[in-house]
Amino acid sequence: MKAIVSIENATKDYRLGKVVVNALRGVSIDVARGEFLSIAGPSGSGKTTLLTLIGCVDTPTTGTVEVAGRDTAKLSERELTSLRLNTIGFIFQSFNLVGVLDVFRNVELPLLLQRSLSAGERSKRVLSLLERVGLMEHVRHRPNELSGGQRQRVAIARALVTRPELVLADEPTANLDSVTGQNILDLRKELNRSEHSTFIFSTHDARVMSHASQIVRLADGKLAEGISTGPTVSELHEVSSAKA
């Protein structure tokens, strides 16, 4: 089976005034369908930049990024947007819910943009998702009436409502307490099982990494030495000692 994400020697330069920042300096990763990839690394290592390339929000300066078999550098703005809408679900670090819309509408939003389902189908799908994330009592609430964890679950529901092949999350547990963070991870596991989606999380939360099927470490815009396919022994040890 072909990889859903295939990155070949991708670089990304940003211009900040007169300074050129080399956010990524040649990264190559392949992610197979159904996998759970965790991107680790300290702040400023290029995690978010890598995520924007995978998420078709940006294109690489050099190298290639293929998502669902399409070279993002060769796509137009419209095609990229369309790819994001139909293939990718985003979970943002600070949730980014639309403040003026209620929970139901927030989750429904991507479906409305897709314009492919009838109102009834949309409603059914939104409600079933909200039930799974345990927000049935908050369907008509506005985001500012919800707790951080509840908002995160709304964000997850929104990311999954289109049944995307690829779910991206940027530090999904960074703003959450450890219990809620764990719930999120359980939810992911369950969804992975039922929807067979591919998950790519950027994180420096060891607990998140412990669930990943593959971990890549970034440092200074490059992959750190030694790519592991699963948590290392020492990391597992860290996790267990953290739990203890």
Add this chain to the structure above:
Amino acid sequence: MAGFLDTFGVVAQIALRNLFASRWKTLIVGGIIGFGAFLVVLGTSLLDSVDRAMSRSIIGSIAGNIQVYSSESKDDLDVMGGFSFDANQIEPLQDFARVKRTLLSVPNVSKVVPMGINGALVLSGNTVDQALARLRETVNKQKAAPNDSALADAYASEKDHVRQIVSVLSGDVEKARKLHDEKAIAAEDISVMKRASAAEFWADFDADPFDHLEFLENRIAPLATDADMLFLRYVGTDPKAFAQSFDRLTIVDGQAIPEGKRGFLFSKYTYEEQAKLRTARAFDKIHDGLKVRGKKIKGDADLERIARECGNQAKELMLQLDAPKTRLFRDKLQAYLKSGESDVRKLLDQFLRLNDENFDSRHAFFYRELAPSLELYRVRIGDTLTIKAFTRSGYVQSANLKVYGTFAFKGLEKSPQAGAMNLMDLVSFRELYGFMTEDKQREISAMRAKSGAKEVKREDAEAELFGNAEASAPAPAAAAPDDLGTALSGLSRTGSARAASTAAYAADQLTSGVILNAAVLVHDDKKLPETIAAIEAAGKRDGLPLKAISWQKAAGLIGQFAVLMRVVLFTAVLIIFVVALVIINNALVMATLERVRELGTLRAIGAQRRFILSMLVLESMVVGLVFGALGTALGAALVLFLGHQGIPAANDVFMFFFSGPRLYPALSGQNLGIALGIVLIVSVISSFYPAFIAMRVSPREAMQSED
């Protein structure tokens, strides 16, 4: 389709929620837009109403729908303004019959009225002159019938009246001498006055009345300053055609100029304003101010001035009082004022000191008790008015015309603009303007033959008069070429002018002959431009130099008033909306910058740019529509209210613009549409730049961490 509606639904939902979320911004932007819409509705409705009212005023009073004059004229025709003598050089059209035939060949033309407009200064008779003239006439009659006792009584009374006038004038000169520097009054005037007031003068009067009368006429009468210059603007026309075409014309006093007769009709406004006794006019004006406009004398600058001036007008009444009237006035005023004062002048002075408390009673007393004994107007209906006007070539021509009455235009009774124009027959107008009728030319040539005057060209006039030594013989008649190139003598001129007052004229003189302009009335006033073009084309076809202009142009500045106001209004609206545009734009840009993360998120989860664009434009349109509709409704409500109540004309000028004492503005769907259209366009345009910024927001913005 369903998909589109659903998307629109969410766009609308986000847009509306956003508007509610940022209430202050929405209210400010909406307030400006609403105010703009309100102003547009109110302004355009008022202007349309004024336009309609003014067109009624102008078309209905003199201009007609279209004015036609010679295209060879140096100046533009201005039937309303042009208050100086040489303002409008209008070339004459030689044959009205031809002009009328050509005009009536244009399908939309219904009526044609011949016209000529000019102005003249007219000296109204002064009381002293009139009193002296009456006395002289009586003296003459007495010569013929020395034993008539009625004549003797009249003689005594008139002599008394003249003596009274002399004493009033002498009192004035004395007062002036005290008030001013002694030298300001000519010593001669004082000695003349002394002689005329002296008892011996009057004792000798009976012995040689003519000698004494001559002295009074030549030396005393000029010292009386109550003679008034009337400035009269008049239109010479076919009175019957005029009355038929301008159906707002009504005769107020007297009668219309009879068919085929020369004559003059005062506009009632001019007659009241210029010919009425100042005292009476002051009573009228204050009465109008108090009763019609609900003002008070005290505190109103205008009324205070009129009341003050009225207090100094006793003299003009005094000059009218002969001995019996003096006694009558003394008795009545003594009783009314409960005063023991025996000097009528002092009683009148006291009576004419008007204020808010005494006005009503004195106004009633004046008209009930005093006015019947007074000549209220300097020119009476039925009098003959001597009009001296400058002809086109600049010499003075005069005509004596009977004043048949006064007229007014319905609804415009108090409008100075409509009331400035008086009426005379076209034949007299032509004479005053320097055109000869055939009759008159015959008369002149006959006179010329008799007096031996010869035709002199303008260039040769000087040589004929002074340079040429051979020109001896009887003093050559002063040569002043008229417009037809005929020189005519001063003698013949006055001679013929005297005859004018009584002479009738043939009907064909009105239907043919020279005119300056013509008023054209049309069947369908919506087709004015086409009709104007058709008239000029018909003129070309028939070899007539016709220029046709709409009533707006013909009324000069006044006609352009509505256009001018429209320009002012739309400039104001434009400025308001440009300011609104800037403010709205800024508010929306700020709002957009506040929403960068939300917009980035929408883009990241798959919203296309046009979704963002339509969302922001929709926001602006909703604000524009809701507040625009609110402003429009408010404006419409005010217009409807004003349409019901009417806007009172604040002064006489507004009477003209309002075509009556009140303006009733009407609402038109067109104005509402214009207002809504403008606000919608403005709000959409003002959202373009912010929407552009919003469109450029990168989906990366959603990935930035919160700090």
